[in-house]
Amino acid sequence: MSKSLALVSGLVVLSLAGCSSQLEKSTATGSYKYLKAEQQPKIQVPDELNQPEFSDEYALPTLGQGADKGLVGRDLRIVSPALVHPLVTGSHVQEGSEGAVVTFDQVDDRQPLSQAIWNAVKSFLDKQNVGISQFDEAQNVLVTDWFVLSEEVEDEDSPWYAWSSDIDAEKKRRFKFMLDVKPHGRTASLRTELVEFEQQLGDNTVTEINDFARHREEVDILNEVISHYEYQIQLDNNRRIAEIRQGLQTEMSFNKDGDPAILVKGQYDVVWPRMLLVLRKLGFDVKDLDKSTGLLFVTFNGDDDGWWNNLFSGDSELLDEGDYRLQIARSGDNTTVTFMDDESQPFTAKEVTDLYDPFSEVMTQDNLDI
Missing domain, CATH: 3.30.530.50 (Alpha-D-Glucose-1,6-Bisphosphate; Chain A, domain 4)
Structure with a gap:
């Protein structure tokens, strides 16, 4: 009997301990007797005595006109x-x-x-x-x-003992x-x-x-x-x-001015960031860029460790190390890439043809490192 009573008592204590309501968690703890407190006048000291120094350090500010005077106590x-x-x-x-x-x-x-x-x-x-x-x-x-x-x-109005x-x-x-x-x-x-x-x-x-x-x-x-x-x-x-890392098909073409160019079969907003990956893979460093105009200012440093170096420089002299420019432009749902020297002169058809294979090889690769 005593064990049963102890078990029931323990369950009651646990249930009451868990009865802290959401209201109690969001209201001030302690007594609300201060709501019934009245303002007391200051101590009246006779004029013939020394007046004490009163501090306003703990004085409560005056309520503004728009203050809600009902926000006191449990409210x-x-x-x-x-x-x-x-x-x-x-x-x-x-x-x-x-x-x-x-x-x-x-x-x-x-x-x-x-x-x-x-x-x-x-x-x-x-x-x-x-x-x-x-x-x-x-x-x-x-x-x-x-x-x-x-x-x-x-x-909130439910009694504490309600189940x-x-x-x-x-x-x-x-x-x-x-x-x-x-x-x-x-x-x-x-x-x-x-x-x-x-x-x-x-x-x-x-x-x-x-x-x-x-x-x-x-x-x-x-x-x-x-x-x-x-x-x-x-x-x-x-x-x-995912789109940028996905390979894009290419073909030889011309830009809107009739200059030899490479047509990339992808939208401008996808080709533009992918070009940075492709150029890095080909041994170019991008010095400056302007997406609004489609201009890329690059430096070709070659790649001594890769087969790109064999295609772009060396005895074949396809591309000397130095500064170049690229013009990226929209062409309907596709994008044109025009290679130029550092004075904005477009490459000849033969130069673009020589560069096409290594460029296309990288542009069509999937899962380029970002």
Whole structure:
């Protein structure tokens, strides 16, 4: 009997020890008797006596006009601040900015920055199965349909001895996303605002929340969008790396000016970074480059250890060591590569033909080291 009683007592103690609610974890500990305290007047000292020195070190500041005077005691949540997490490369939070807002700087020129941001927002909504209520592309404003979250939460009014204090809850939110694009188009700030809120707690419906809770909702949804944007970028980078490492077919051709060139059967944005790998493999050092113009300034040093040296220099004198330039240009869905000397004079058809085999051999190789 005593063993059974001890076992039951132990289970009761363990169950009570685990009953610390989410509310208790987010509120101040200790007594709330201070809520009933009244302001006491200062000590009155007769004028004929020496006056003591009073310190204002622990004086409480006066509440501002917009302060919520109801945030005291158990109604004041003690939680970490809601902070925007700028995870995306080129993103940051402006110092002194208010609200849920993040700023992006353009680091990828393949599409306009505003288009990339809106694509990320729409993709996130699609993943969450949330529709778009309104989208004004000219004004850069998007309003969502309802985000609906159903879960069981702890009933804060439930007595401590209740075996189960969980109640069904449904939280619904609608948000507005606003994009402020700088005139040059390479910097944009995405801001989030909560436009509607509704929470069903058992039989009770809540439609109003305080400013702190509102800010947390706005920051949380913005962080989810940023995280999704970063995830998309990583997927795209992995895909691009796979494309860059994949071999591309080539053929002899001409550039738009009629100069002899090598046609690479791949899009410009894939061929451009792959050219850096190919040139390194062929014994070139890239001194300078400009993707917007397609110019590469290189130095050929030869390769004493490889068979490229036998093709590019030595007795055959196909290519002397020195400085050269390459012009990379779009040609529909393909790309042309024009070899030039250090004075921008294109190579002759014979020179390009002599270089074609070693160039094509490397360009068509798979899994080049990055």
